Amino acid sequence: MxxxxxxxxxxxxxxxxxxxxxxxxxxxxxxxxxxxxxxxxxxxxxxxxxxxxxxxxxxxxxxxxxxxxxxxxxxxxxxxxxxxxxxxxxxxxxxxxxxxxxxxxxxxxxxxxxxxxxxxxxxxxxxxxxxxxxxxxxxxxxxxxxxxxxxxxxxxxxxxxxxxxxxxxxxxxxxxxxxxxxxxxxxxxxxxxxxxxxxxxxxxxxxxxxxxxxxxxxxxxxxxxxxxxxxxxxxxxxxxxxxxxxxxxxxxxxxxxxxxxxxxxxxxGLEIPFTGCVTSFCAFTHKAGIHTKAVINHPQTYEILAPEAFGLTREILTGHRLTGWNAVAARGEALGVHLCPDEARSVARFIKAISDRGPLNQDQVDQCILTMVPRADAHPVSAVVAESEVAYVHSVS
The missing domain is CATH 3.20.20.70 (Aldolase class I)
Structure with missing residues (x-):
């Protein structure tokens, strides 16, 4: 047409x-x-x-x-x-x-x-x-x-x-x-x-x-x-x-x-509706692991609109139980930390487990990456997280 x-x-x-x-x-x-x-x-x-x-x-x-x-x-x-x-x-x-x-x-x-x-x-x-x-x-x-x-x-x-x-x-x-x-x-x-x-x-x-x-x-x-x-x-x-x-x-x-x-x-005196196609707080926010992996590889996989065209940037959420290791690895790169797939998977499992008690903010996610990566090879992180580690991460502000 x-x-x-x-x-x-x-x-x-x-x-x-x-x-x-x-x-x-x-x-x-x-x-x-x-x-x-x-x-x-x-x-x-x-x-x-x-x-x-x-x-x-x-x-x-x-x-x-x-x-x-x-x-x-x-x-x-x-x-x-x-x-x-x-x-x-x-x-x-x-x-x-x-x-x-x-x-x-x-x-x-x-x-x-x-x-x-x-x-x-x-x-x-x-x-x-x-x-x-x-x-x-x-x-x-x-x-x-x-x-x-x-x-x-x-x-x-x-x-x-x-x-x-x-x-x-x-x-x-x-x-x-x-x-x-x-x-x-x-x-x-x-x-x-x-x-x-x-x-x-x-x-x-x-x-x-x-x-x-x-x-x-x-x-x-x-x-x-x-x-x-x-x-x-x-x-x-x-x-x-x-x-x-x-x-x-x-x-x-x-x-x-x-x-x-x-x-x-x-x-x-109103909030911008979350359904707003471009201007809502979540318009270019990606969360589920399968989505974030594809968006990181090629944004158009899950975006019909490019946020850059509107002066915006996309956001990849990682501090939740649906997170994927690709998102964790991408966040590590942003922090200047290279995670191999096994390390990223370990951190992702950790985040998933403690996020069952409530989502993490970005600072808490970053602390997970920065504190766990140096010991990831020697001490693989279990999906069952110790209470002390949970308390530590939730104490990060």
Whole structure:
């Protein structure tokens, strides 16, 4: 398959503000915007200037930073909203109006004809100004395909830059998303933006399926924060893209992902999830003996991503009952101690035995290697370790 570039629209400063624990100060918003720009995202989406007086000022302040990324805002498909957005000086306006039967009945009450009429009025007005325009049918996944295509054909004919496909409640599967985006791709000439929520754990997979089907823009947030349990995390999306075609991530400053995730995690008072593809504490950590042997010999055996590409290093854990002698030997080399296979096996047996009482830290492992190797040939270490030796090793700090 020939993969084509896909732009990131990072919505940490819009969707991310809807996360239960997020309440970014103006200074924090600027920090996040600068960090996203330094990483290289193509677009930064901010909260509607209509949300509050401070939201308007924050939007203007971010626009005034002179970033390389284009600044977008997300508004209702309403003249008052878009005029306020224009006053804030944004580069683009992301219009949204619900089209599923749920939203038409229980939210705004408009028919599909009324949706098209409202979109036509606002889009025609915006064409007077040098801004990008996206029109999104909120809850696209649960909108009748006939209704969805009617709306998208109409706004495409008006000359919008993008239509947005929103899996607003995370209902879609990758196959369903692929089919839906393919149908829309066949009907419109403009770009296609995908916004997928993670309610059922498919946000990144659905974003990838949307891209394969022809989406040109993917929405993300740092750490995936957003309404309920959020959308596709930026670092996970980039990891998926990099694993597929590294040339497509060459323009991003990949080492910047770690700092971005840490920055936002600190602001919202959360730890980076251990499931984070690149930025979690264990992303490039190897433990089981069979894994560590292969990784030491050839990292790609158990790594689809190279940690070096993200400014990181892999970690080989040795202080546990699953350790292998190859890992012990590699650690010995790092300490300047060469262990023959028999010596490494002896030390590994020792570590395994005492680790049944609890894992060892790196200093304790190093002490095992440094104190046992000189006597390994003369006094082979039994798998049954004397209490005095156990006490000694656990006393090392």
């Amino acid at each position: 020939r993969y084509v570039p896909c732009a990131v629209i990072d919505s940490t400063l819009r969707e991310g503000e809807q996360f239960a624990r997020a309440s970014f100060s103006p200074a924090q918003k600027i920090q996040i915007a600068r960090a996203l720009d330094a990483f290289g995202v193509e677009y930064i989406e901010v909260t509607s200037p209509c949300a509050s007086p401070q939201s308007f000022e924050d939007c203007r302040a971010i626009v005034g930073l002179g970033l390389r990324a284009k600044i977008l805002t997300h508004t209702r498909c309403h003249m008052d909203d878009v005029q306020r957005a224009l006053a804030a000086g944004v580069d683009g306006i992301n219009l949204v109006l619900g089209t599923s039967s749920f939203l038409r009945e229980f939210s705004h009450g408009k028919s599909i004809d009324a949706v098209i009429q409202a979109a036509t009025e606002v889009i025609t007005f915006l064409q007077q100004f040098p801004v990008e325009v996206r029109f999104s049918c909120e809850d696209s996944m649960r909108t009748s395909i006939d209704d969805l295509l009617r709306v998208y054909r109409a706004v495409d004919a008006l000359g919008v830059d993008r239509v947005g496909i929103a899996d607003t409640v995370g209902a879609g599967t990758p196959r369903q998303i692929y089919d839906l985006v393919s149908r829309v791709r066949a009907e419109v000439q403009c770009g296609i933006e995908f916004h997928g929520h993670n309610d059922t754990g498919c946000a990144v997979a659905n974003a990838f399926a949307a891209w394969e089907a022809g989406a040109t823009h993917i929405d993300t947030t740092v750490l995936g924060i957003g309404e309920r349990n959020g959308i596709a995390p930026l670092s996970d999306w980039v990891a998926r893209l990099h694993a597929t075609a590294p040339r497509l991530t060459a323009h991003y400053h990949l080492p910047g992902l770690v700092g971005l995730d840490r920055l936002v995690a600190e602001m919202i």
